[in-house]
Structure formats: C-alpha cells, structure tokens
Amino acid sequence: MSTATATLPRGLVVARAWAGLGDAVAPLSNGAGRPLTRTVKLILDPLVLRPVLNPEFAAGAVAVEHVDAMRARIADAGPVLAATASWFVVLKKERRRARITEGNPQDLYFQRCFELATEHGAPGRDAASVAAAVLAEVHGQDGPTVAELRGFLTDAANAAALTRLIETTWAAPRPVPSAATMALTEFLASCAAAPDRALFRALVAKSAGTAGAVELDRPGVALAHGLTDRDRPAPPALGESASKRNLPKPFDRSILERLFAPLTNTFLRAGLADVPALVRQEITRSAGPWQLADEVSRVIMALGREASAGLTGRPQAGGAAARLRSRWEREAYVHRVLRMPSAAPPAVRADVRGVREAYVRRLWVRVHGRELRHDTVTAEQVWDVLDGVLRSVILDQRDRLRAALEREAGT
Incomplete structure (x- = not known):
C-alpha cells in the first residue's frame, strides 16, 4: 500500500493521543485508559476535533498524513481536558451531596465541565459553589421527574386503577374512517417545495392517519413496520424501570418507558403535565390509532x-x-455496506437493510414527543419533520458503522 493511501483506525489514533494525557484525564476514561464513548461523543468530537470543520478527522480511518495533526489537536487540548476531568469530579461530588439521582452525569455534565474548564481553568477554592450553581441550573427546571413517574406507577394505591384504565381503553371499539384511502401521495408530491395547506387540512379532517392505522392490528403488519417485536400490538404494562440504551420498540414499551426519554430531558419536561395527568393521557394515547392521540400526528405517520x-x-x-x-443514496457508507455485505459487521448490514423500519420508529418518537409538548406540526413543517428523521437515522447508522469498523481494526 502506498503512503498516499495508508490509513490508521481513527479509534487507535485517538486512543494513543489520549494515553499521552496521562492520569489527569482518568475521570473521562474507561478501565483500559481509553476515552469513554461519551467523552468522544460529547467532548472530543464536537469540541476538540470538530470533524465538521476538519473533515480529515471525520472518517473511521485517518490518512497517515493527518495522523500527526489529529494527535497534536488532542495533545494541545490536554490542559483544558484535564481541567474538564477535575470539574467532572467536583460536580459528581456536589451531585451526591445534593442527593440528585436523576439523569446520567456524563450526559448532563460533560459539556458543562468543558465550558467551566475553558472559562475558569482547573477548579479553584470556589469550585463547590460554582458546581452548585451549575447543578441548580441543570436540575432546577420545573416539570415532572422520572423519580416521580416511577413512584406513581409503582405505588400499589395507583397500580390497580391504572391497570383497569389500560384494560378499558384497549377494549373500547376503535373508529374506522369511511374513507380508507386518501390523497397522501398527492400531498407528498409537493410538500417539500410548496405544501398544499388545504390538502393537508383535508387529510386531517377526513382522518387519513387513522385510516392508515387500521391494518396495524392485523398479524405481522406492525412487526413489518419495525414498531413491535410481537405479531400484533398488545396493551402496555405500567413498568418499573427504563433505560435509554435498551428501550423496546415503540409499541412494546411500558407506560414508564414511553415517558422516560422526555422526562430525562430537563429542557423539555418543564412544559409537560403533572405525573398523574401525564400517565392517564399516555394510557389513552397507547390505545389510539398509531398509539398516538392527535390526528395530525397520525397523518404524519401515514405520510x-x-x-x-x-x-x-x-x-x-x-x-x-x-x-x-x-x-439515502448519497451516503457513502450505504454503498460501502451494500457493496461488501460479507465484510460489513452484521449489525451494520441490518441497519442499512432495515432503514425503512428504523425511519418509521424514529418518526413515531418524534411525533410522540411533539404530542407531549403540544407542539402541532403545520403543513409547512411536514417536510422538515420527514427529512429530519432520515438525517437523524443516517447520523446514527454512520456512527455505529464507524465504531464497528474501528473495533474490527483494533482487533
């Protein structure tokens, strides 16, 4: 292989440069001394390497002529990264003192710690008061919390009534619109450039979204759409625990899991209803067409x-x-995976081949979140929602492919 085409795995370059920073960055490292996944995702990529501005650092394999520059970028950031690690220790200590248990500390504090390190350097004598102010800002938002939600759902005094509500709402007959076929394709033909407001209103008024959900109760249909792992949807459980990393598919989630992600976002939960109202609304929503409450949301799912x-x-x-x-076809990683199916990691092949199912799932999450926030989509916003969902799916798949290839290269 010629020098012009020689590359090194990006993860290896990062790991070697990171090792040069020593124990000062241990709070941001894993047991093997490498940067944590969240360190790369939340600090190194967006704040140090900045691959959008430096595309030579973006690929899964770094050309040898860029390796030294990439290592130097990380080494030069060493002092601020060391201060970031120190601030993270301070914030975690203050978090324990304040008995805060909500949210993942890395997700919540990593970037705030980098800001503190950039502004203040290493923690000083006033570090505790600065950390307390940051925690108050992060956790001081109004609105329901996951702890309140979990407590309400697991309280024996509430569980029986909520379970009966699930049974009642799911047993109620569902409306079947008389117009089963609507002009979805007609609206899609122009929505990106010149959305037809009157046609969109007609789709909503004539319950096109509800009509499009009728078949989801048939065996295998929701399964084929990637919305469930069951042959057909079933009533949700109340739930006792939830994890962002292991959330089931939308129609398989418990009431706790359906509300978990929105309540972990401190910036979004301020506009949410109180926990009892939120839970009862979610139970009713789960029994509706597309397991959504608003016809606008259902129309967007059908579109x-x-x-x-x-x-x-x-x-x-x-x-x-x-x-x-x-x-989709412009994405180089898609061509790479489809061209070399035997070489691509199995999970990545499944990502690319199951892109439509991933798209429908992500779209459901988006419109469900909008419903919780009472954020209605207009005709002019439909294309932004549809296009934004695919961008999000592509970014996730690209990151997973890069990580998988880096792991393979490392072994």
Whole structure:
C-alpha cells in the first residue's frame, strides 16, 4: 500500500493521543485508559476535533498524513481536558451531596465541565459553589421527574386503577374512517417545495392517519413496520424501570418507558403535565390509532410510511419519497455496506437493510414527543419533520458503522 493511501483506525489514533494525557484525564476514561464513548461523543468530537470543520478527522480511518495533526489537536487540548476531568469530579461530588439521582452525569455534565474548564481553568477554592450553581441550573427546571413517574406507577394505591384504565381503553371499539384511502401521495408530491395547506387540512379532517392505522392490528403488519417485536400490538404494562440504551420498540414499551426519554430531558419536561395527568393521557394515547392521540400526528405517520417506501423498494418518481431516496443514496457508507455485505459487521448490514423500519420508529418518537409538548406540526413543517428523521437515522447508522469498523481494526 502506498503512503498516499495508508490509513490508521481513527479509534487507535485517538486512543494513543489520549494515553499521552496521562492520569489527569482518568475521570473521562474507561478501565483500559481509553476515552469513554461519551467523552468522544460529547467532548472530543464536537469540541476538540470538530470533524465538521476538519473533515480529515471525520472518517473511521485517518490518512497517515493527518495522523500527526489529529494527535497534536488532542495533545494541545490536554490542559483544558484535564481541567474538564477535575470539574467532572467536583460536580459528581456536589451531585451526591445534593442527593440528585436523576439523569446520567456524563450526559448532563460533560459539556458543562468543558465550558467551566475553558472559562475558569482547573477548579479553584470556589469550585463547590460554582458546581452548585451549575447543578441548580441543570436540575432546577420545573416539570415532572422520572423519580416521580416511577413512584406513581409503582405505588400499589395507583397500580390497580391504572391497570383497569389500560384494560378499558384497549377494549373500547376503535373508529374506522369511511374513507380508507386518501390523497397522501398527492400531498407528498409537493410538500417539500410548496405544501398544499388545504390538502393537508383535508387529510386531517377526513382522518387519513387513522385510516392508515387500521391494518396495524392485523398479524405481522406492525412487526413489518419495525414498531413491535410481537405479531400484533398488545396493551402496555405500567413498568418499573427504563433505560435509554435498551428501550423496546415503540409499541412494546411500558407506560414508564414511553415517558422516560422526555422526562430525562430537563429542557423539555418543564412544559409537560403533572405525573398523574401525564400517565392517564399516555394510557389513552397507547390505545389510539398509531398509539398516538392527535390526528395530525397520525397523518404524519401515514405520510412517513408512504414516503419511506422508496428507501428500500423501487425508487419513487418525484416528491418527498424521491428526495428521501436521493439523500439515502448519497451516503457513502450505504454503498460501502451494500457493496461488501460479507465484510460489513452484521449489525451494520441490518441497519442499512432495515432503514425503512428504523425511519418509521424514529418518526413515531418524534411525533410522540411533539404530542407531549403540544407542539402541532403545520403543513409547512411536514417536510422538515420527514427529512429530519432520515438525517437523524443516517447520523446514527454512520456512527455505529464507524465504531464497528474501528473495533474490527483494533482487533
């Protein structure tokens, strides 16, 4: 291999440069002395390496002519990274003192610690008061908390009534719109450039989204859409625990899991209802078409299902579907995985081949979150939602592919 084309795995370059920083960054490192996954995701990539501005640092393999520059970038950031690690220790200590248990400290504090390190350097004599102010800002938002939600759902005094509410709402007959077929494709044809407000209002008024959800109760349909691992949807459990890393597919989530992610975002929960109202609304929502409450949300799900059909099937002619297909086909990692299916890691192959199911799941999460915040989508916003979901799926898949290839290269 010539020098011009020689590369090193990005993870290896980062690990070697990180090792040069020594014990000062141990709070940001794993047991093997490498940077934590969240350290890379929340600190190194966006704040130090900045691959958007330095594309030579972005790929899973770094060309040898850029290796020294990448190592130097990390080494030069050594003092601020060491101060970031020290601030993280201070914030965790103050967190324990304040008996705060909500949220992942790395997610909540890593970037705030980098800001403190940049502004103040290493923690000084006033570090405890500075940390207390940061914690008050992060955790001082109004709104329901996960601890309150879990306590309400697991309280024996509430559980029986809530379980009966689930049974009642799921047993109630569901409306079947008389118009089962609506002009979804007509709206999708122009929504990216010139959305038809009147047509969108008609889709909502005539319950096109509800009509599109009728088949989801049939065996295998919701399973094929990637919304459940069951043959057909079933009533949710109340739930006792939840984890962002291991959330089930949307239709398989407990009431706790359905509300868990929104309540862990301190910036979003301020606008949410109190826990009892939130839980009862979610139980009712879970029994609705698409397991959503608003017809606008259901119409968007039906539009997204229609628009995403071309991602894995026959290309669609024009409109939103063609634009989504074009964005997908421009991704180099997609071509790489499809061209070398035997070489790509199995999970990555599954990502690429199951992109439509991933898209529908992500779209459900987006519109569900909007419902909780009472953030209604207008006709002019539909394309931004549909396109933004695919961008999000692509970013996640690209990161997983890079991580998988780095792991393979490292072994």
